[in-house]
Amino acid sequence: MKALASSQIVVPKMDQLSCADLGVEEGTIFQVGNLQLHPLFTPGHTSTHHAYLIKSNTQTLLFSGDALLIEACGRTDFQSGDPSALYNSIHQKFFTLEDETLVYPGHDYEGRQITTIGQEKQRNPRLGNNKPEQEFVQIMNDLNLPYPKKIDFAVPGNTQCGQCPDNVPEEYRGPCDIQNVPAAERVDSKQGDQG
Secondary structure, three states: OHHHHOOOOEEEHHHOOOOOOEEEOOOOOEEEOOEEEEEEEOOOOOOOOEEEEEEOOOOEEEEEEOOEEOOEEOOOOOOOOOHHHHHHHHHHHHOOOOOOOEEEEOOOOOOOOOEEHHHHHHHOOOOOOOOOHHHHHHHHHOOOOOOOOOHHHHHHHHHOOOOOOOOOOHHHOHHHHHHOOOHHHHHHHHHHHHO
16 A cells, blocks of 8 residues: 555554654654544453544444454464453453444444444444453453464464565465555556556
């Protein structure tokens, strides 16, 4: 995205990635156009996970990343995950927000796009209805999910701000090939698409 759209790379400040343009941290608002984003440090899915809150006069929006999903939550069995930390992040940072807060997770496996804090507090099978922390930890520890097939090169790619590591298999190298196209050719091809 940075190469194609001249966007900036924003990461949690605590990750200390030299390739990033901006490091964000809880308590320090950052601006994107007219939007003010409030970073929330929400460890558990990963040790440096952040979510982002946007407040307006009419609505509060939470971009929960992979911490809180729709009737689910991010896994905690790899990549510095911790089920107790995730439970506390969700209960102390998310479930204290107004029930009407709109929640936009990082992804959903069933094609859904939005939920609310109120709905998750009631209907989330892992976290809802005041589920105790020990029960949540047991649920997460018993998930026995398959090992993610792209994790061994996706995580290093993320820590290199999107640069493709050498171990990316050939069938997944499409985005790597885009990076290797000289900037002048990318601009020419974009202009050609617009005509």
